[in-house]
Amino acid sequence: MAYDFLDIKLIVNGEQVSARVPARMHLVDFLRMELELTGSHLGCEHGICGACSVRVDGVVVRGCLVLAAQCDGSDVLTIEGLSESKEVVDLQNTFVERNAMQCGFCTPGMLMTAAELLAKNDKMARNEIREFMSGNFCRCTGYHAIIDAIEITMEARREEERS
Amino acid sequence: MPDGIVGNSVKRLEDAELLVGEARYVDDINPPGLLHASFVRSEFAHAKIKGIDLDAALNSPGVVAVYTLDQIMDVMTTDRVPATFPAPQPREEFGSYVLAHDEVCYVGEPLAMVIAQSRYEAEDAAALVNVDYDPLDAMTDCRSAAQPDASATDTRNKGNVFSSVSMGYGDCKSVFENAPNVISETLYQHRGVALSMECRGVVSSFDKRRGKLTIWASCQQPHGHKAILVDLLGLSEDQVRVIVPHLGGGFGPKLILYPEDASVSAASVKLGKPIKWIEDRREHLLTTTQERDQVWEVELAADREGRLLGLRGKLYHDQGAYTVRGTNIPFSAATTILGPYILPNYQIEVSVVHTNKVPSTSMRGAGHPQGNFTMERLIDRMAEKIGIDPAEIRSLNLIPSDSIPYEQPLRTQAGQRIIYDGGDYLKCQEELMRTLDYSGFSVRQQQAKSKGRYIGMAMANYVKPTGRGPFESGLVRIGTSGKVSVYTGAVAMGQGFRTAMAQICSEQLGIEPDDVIIVAGDTDTVSNGIGGFASRQTVCAGSAIHMASLKVRKKVVSVAAHLLEASEEDLELENGKVFVKGVPNMVVCFRDVANAVAGIPGVALPEGISAGLEAEVKFKPENVTYANGAHGCEVEVDPETGKVQILRYVVIHDSGRLINPLIVDGQVQGGITLGVGHALYEHMIYDENGNPLSTNLAEYLVPTAPEVPNYEIVHQISPTERNPIGVKGVGECGVMGVMPALLTAVENALQDFGVKLNSYPVTPAIIVEKVLEGGGYS
Ligand code: FES
Ligand code: FES
Numbered sequence: 047m048a049y050d051f052l053d054i055k056l057i058v059n060g061e062q063v064s065a066r067v068p069a070r071m072h073l074v075d076f077l078r079m080e081l082e083l084t085g086s087h088l089g090c091e092h093g094i095c096g097a098c099s100v101r102v103d104g105v106v107v108r109g110c111l112v113l114a115a116q117c118d119g120s121d122v123l124t125i126e127g128l129s130e131s132k133e134v135v136d137l138q139n140t141f142v143e144r145n146a147m148q149c150g151f152c153t154p155g156m157l158m159t160a161a162e163l164l165a166k167n168d169k170m171a172r173n174e175i176r177e178f179m180s181g182n183f184c185r186c187t188g189y190h191a192i193i194d195a196i197e198i199t200m201e202a203r204r205e206e207e208r209s
Numbered sequence: 210m211p212d213g214i215v216g217n218s219v220k221r222l223e224d225a226e227l228l229v230g231e232a233r234y235v236d237d238i239n240p241p242g243l244l245h246a247s248f249v250r251s252e253f254a255h256a257k258i259k260g261i262d263l264d265a266a267l268n269s270p271g272v273v274a275v276y277t278l279d280q281i282m283d284v285m286t287t288d289r290v291p292a293t294f295p296a297p298q299p300r301e302e303f304g305s306y307v308l309a310h311d312e313v314c315y316v317g318e319p320l321a322m323v324i325a326q327s328r329y330e331a332e333d334a335a336a337l338v339n340v341d342y343d344p345l346d347a348m349t350d351c352r353s354a355a356q357p358d359a360s361a362t363d364t365r366n367k368g369n370v371f372s373s374v375s376m377g378y379g380d381c382k383s384v385f386e387n388a389p390n391v392i393s394e395t396l397y398q399h400r401g402v403a404l405s406m407e408c409r410g411v412v413s414s415f416d417k418r419r420g421k422l423t424i425w426a427s428c429q430q431p432h433g434h435k436a437i438l439v440d441l442l443g444l445s446e447d448q449v450r451v452i453v454p455h456l457g458g459g460f461g462p463k464l465i466l467y468p469e470d471a472s473v474s475a476a477s478v479k480l481g482k483p484i485k486w487i488e489d490r491r492e493h494l495l496t497t498t499q500e501r502d503q504v505w506e507v508e509l510a511a512d513r514e515g516r517l518l519g520l521r522g523k524l525y526h527d528q529g530a531y532t533v534r535g536t537n538i539p540f541s542a543a544t545t546i547l548g549p550y551i552l553p554n555y556q557i558e559v560s561v562v563h564t565n566k567v568p569s570t571s572m573r574g575a576g577h578p579q580g581n582f583t584m585e586r587l588i589d590r591m592a593e594k595i596g597i598d599p600a601e602i603r604s605l606n607l608i609p610s611d612s613i614p615y616e617q618p619l620r621t622q623a624g625q626r627i628i629y630d631g632g633d634y635l636k637c638q639e640e641l642m643r644t645l646d647y648s649g650f651s652v653r654q655q656q657a658k659s660k661g662r663y664i665g666m667a668m669a670n671y672v673k674p675t676g677r678g679p680f681e682s683g684l685v686r687i688g689t690s691g692k693v694s695v696y697t698g699a700v701a702m703g704q705g706f707r708t709a710m711a712q713i714c715s716e717q718l719g720i721e722p723d724d725v726i727i728v729a730g731d732t733d734t735v736s737n738g739i740g741g742f743a744s745r746q747t748v749c750a751g752s753a754i755h756m757a758s759l760k761v762r763k764k765v766v767s768v769a770a771h772l773l774e775a776s777e778e779d780l781e782l783e784n785g786k787v788f789v790k791g792v793p794n795m796v797v798c799f800r801d802v803a804n805a806v807a808g809i810p811g812v813a814l815p816e817g818i819s820a821g822l823e824a825e826v827k828f829k830p831e832n833v834t835y836a837n838g839a840h841g842c843e844v845e846v847d848p849e850t851g852k853v854q855i856l857r858y859v860v861i862h863d864s865g866r867l868i869n870p871l872i873v874d875g876q877v878q879g880g881i882t883l884g885v886g887h888a889l890y891e892h893m894i895y896d897e898n899g900n901p902l903s904t905n906l907a908e909y910l911v912p913t914a915p916e917v918p919n920y921e922i923v924h925q926i927s928p929t930e931r932n933p934i935g936v937k938g939v940g941e942c943g944v945m946g947v948m949p950a951l952l953t954a955v956e957n958a959l960q961d962f963g964v965k966l967n968s969y970p971v972t973p974a975i976i977v978e979k980v981l982e983g984g985g986y987s
Contacts, residue, residue, distance in 0.1 A: 049270075068329065070329070071329070078236075078237075083230070084230065084233070084234075084236075084237040085229065085230015085231065086230070087234070087406070087407070087457070088236070089406045089407070089408075089490065090490040090905070090906050091489060091490065092490065092905050092906065092907070094905070094906035094907055095406065095490075095906055097406055124230065125229065125230035126229065126230050126231075129228065129229035129230065138228045138229075141224065141228060142220050142221065142224045142228070143220065144871075145218075145221060145705070145871045145872060145874070145875045147224060147227050147228070148458075148703040148704060148705065148875055148879065149227075149405070149406070149407065149455070149456060149457045149458045149702065149703025150223070150224070150227030150228075150232055150455070150457070150703065151234065151405075151406040151407045151457030151458060151703075152406050153227050153228060154230045157228070172919070173915065175914075176914040176915040177914075177915050179913075179914045180913045180914050180915050181913070182913075182914075183406060183906075183911065183913060184406065185403075185404055185405055185406050185458050185460070185879070185883075185911070186406075186458055186703055186875075186879045187875055187878060187879055187882075188875075188878035188879045188880075188881055188882035188917060188920065188943075189878075189882065189912075189913070189914040189917055190878045190917075190919055190920050191874075191875060191878065192914070193914060193919075
């Protein structure tokens with residue numbers, strides 16, 4: 047069986063990357079196996095659990111449903127880059143304060159999705175936050191603490207804006 | 210000693226690396242030269258194997274080897290994975306096969322293994338392996354499989370019933386003859402999947418020159434894994450090291466050493482290369498052990514006021530295709546059924562039955578929730594029959610606090626007496642009722658109904674044994690750097706274990722929790738350990754670490770007294786230093802103390818002082834300690850769509866002294882959510898031929914954030930005297946009570962339609978069907 051390979055160029059966490067990838071390799075396998083960015087996790091590889099959430103060209107996507115080859119020319123941000131950028135350092139702190147992670151396997155995906163929610167800068171009720179986060183599974187926390195952390199961060203950001 | 214480290218919501222030490230993607234789970238471990246495995250799995254729930262054709266797979270690109278059982282037998286002592294929990298039967302005889310060869314007994318059972326340069330190539334080749342099957346009848350229902358004329362689930366066994374046990378006390382026969390109130394029910398409890406967000410996985414690396422096998426496994430009991438691999442591969446203890454990296458959740462099934470772990474390890478020994486296998490989600494749903502399938506045919510007798518007189522019946526436990534971890538689940542179910550109640554007579558016939566489904570082993574709760582479900586459902590039905598309030602019938606039968614310690618007249622599977630050691634069950638229930646505004650509910654329910662809304666409320670009480678022995682290890686060491694390390698055979702599974710253990714140690718040594726390094730889950734660091742299950746680690750490992758810390762503290766003081774030429778009573782510990790009370794310049798630090806007993810060649814140690822600054826304790830609890838609680842909820846059900854919305858969920862919870870309340874809350878919240886999944890969503894569907902029909906996350910539904918409410922948790926604190934730190938376990942407690950409380954609440958909401966629910970999950974389709982049967986929509 048012969049496989050197709052493709053040459054791609056993309057930006058990952060702010061750095062230019064060129065690689066030759068199997069056409070069938072999905073983005074998170076590429077990030078994990080080729081770039082050793084193991085912060086993005088695979089919980090289902092069929093687009094349901096959200097553990098693989100990464101940002102591609104400013105939008106959060108399921109990294110298991112995107113082929114690496116499709117990201118030629120794209121700008122990809124993973125949990126490693128998101129953390130480095132300090133964009134959600136406040137949320138990461140409230141995650142600690144509220145005990146919003148246990149095993150932490152879902153956490154990078156949760157943070158990617160929550161970052162998108164916080165960037166909207168809307169005022170959201172708890173049940174709206176729950177709806178927004180519904181594509182990210184967590185089997186440990188029961189979500190309560192995660193929703194707490196997001197809500198607290200959202201409030202704090204609005205508070206800061208007001209003052 | 211710093212005040213109140215234990216008992217405070219200290220921030221978790223684990224979080225920093227989890228938050229930025231730096232934690233290393235098993236799939237993040239890539240030794241040089243790593244190969245990848247993929248498995249060929251049975252497509253039938255039951256079949257004879259006539260042949261396996263490997264040729265095409267062997268010629269596939271990137272393939273290094275393709276193995277069936279025959280080709281790895283030369284590096285193994287047996288063809289079956291030794292069971293990890295000694296059952297009364299000989300343990301080798303009922304475990305899974307390392308690879309199936311003559312017969313397969315569930316869909317997904319591994320038959321052959323492909324080793325290739327990449328996982329992609331391994332999977333390509335696995336798809337080319339051709340298996341010739343001769344299908345046989347499959348049994349999926351444990352009650353039918355237990356009938357004498359049932360077809361065999363495994364033609365190599367003597368029958369489908371693995372074991373039958375009769376247990377009980379008193380005289381049910383005469384009680385049931387004369388009781389004024391008797392009800393009889395058949396209850397079905399459904400198996401679900403643990404669904405840790407990280408699937409199973411293993412990296413095995415055999416170093417041929419050193420003859421050493423190192424295994425990184427996503428597992429809950431590294432010492433147990435090591436013992437099995439030593440047996441299976443005929444190696445000595447020093448040749449096997451099992452390391453548990455970050456675990457992405459366990460919840461029970463990762464206690465098992467699976468056929469994949471065994472065969473990947475055998476292949477690594479054969480090839481002398483590191484090999485990785487990571488389970489995918491479909492494999493998880495097909496092959497990771499599941500739990501809760503049980504059928505209970507039970508009767509309950511009560512007097513005119515509702516005092517319980519007796520409970521009797523049959524329990525069929527679905528063991529799945531193989532017995533891989535004994536019979537603890539049905540035993541625990543059959544003992545925990547007594548709960549916080551006084552039950553004068555009890556008789557149960559337990560049958561443990563093989564079926565053609567994936568083997569059953571413990572999942573968060575391990576049989577206890579099933580016993581609890583049965584009792585709580587029966588009590589509610591009895592209340593209804595007599596016409597009294599569900600809360601009233603419960604308070605009438607609860608063990609009063611002044612009768613505790615209270616002995617239930619039964620023994621555990623291990624032969625231990627069941628003596629409840631604390632808690633105030635009535636107070637818990639009353640607190641629950643107050644928090645839920647139970648007494649005002651019927652008015653609210655009527656008001657809601659007048660607006661066309663159907664709301665319901667229900668409660669459930671439980672008692673759960675925690676802190677199972679036989680022991681756990683804790684070694685505390687202060688090295689010559691002055692740093693404090695703790696080593697234990699327990700496993701950090703994501704609960705916040707490291708933080709809790711660091712709190713316990715640091716409190717005794719006068720340092721901050723983040724000054725303590727916790728090394729858990731590495732068989733090379735402590736000789737023995739049991740691992741993470743049965744809500745046991747804070748009790749057992751926590752006690753061991755507490756006691757070892759005290760011993761080290763004592764030694765620190767005595768060495769420091771020597772160095773400072775002061776008397777021991779005058780010394781205090783703070784910030785890693787020892788000083789003479791009131792004389793802050795008379796001080797030595799841990800580093801000085803450790804170096805003083807590290808030994809200098811030729812120089813004698815101080816008089817009467819032994820070498821090294823460490824202590825190891827293997828804490829052996831005399832008996833388990835019993836946590837308890839009361840769960841209650843308010844739900845709204847839409848009779849048109851069958852949708853259930855949980856409006857409130859309240860838990861009054863007593864697990865003794867709390868080491869870290871924030872972590873405890875997290876455990877309870879996670880436990881309840883699993884219970885919500887069981888009660889309302891999670892359905893592992895098999896067709897009548899044993900084909901699993903829910904094999905991805907679009908088909909097997911679990912709760913996500915919108916499906917669960919904000920939880921309200923109230924702690925009662927009754928410290929136990931069964932361990933030196935007064936703690937009871939919590940990991941599994943959140944699941945207890947959820948299924949009965951939710952089902953009863955749904956029934957309560959739909960009482961106009963006479964809806965009766967005897968099994969879970971209660972999906973919208975089931976609710977609509979029941980409402981229809983009850984004359985709804987007419
Ligand atoms: S791994 Fe991509 S959604 Fe689950
Ligand atoms: S913290 Fe374990 S899955 Fe979310």
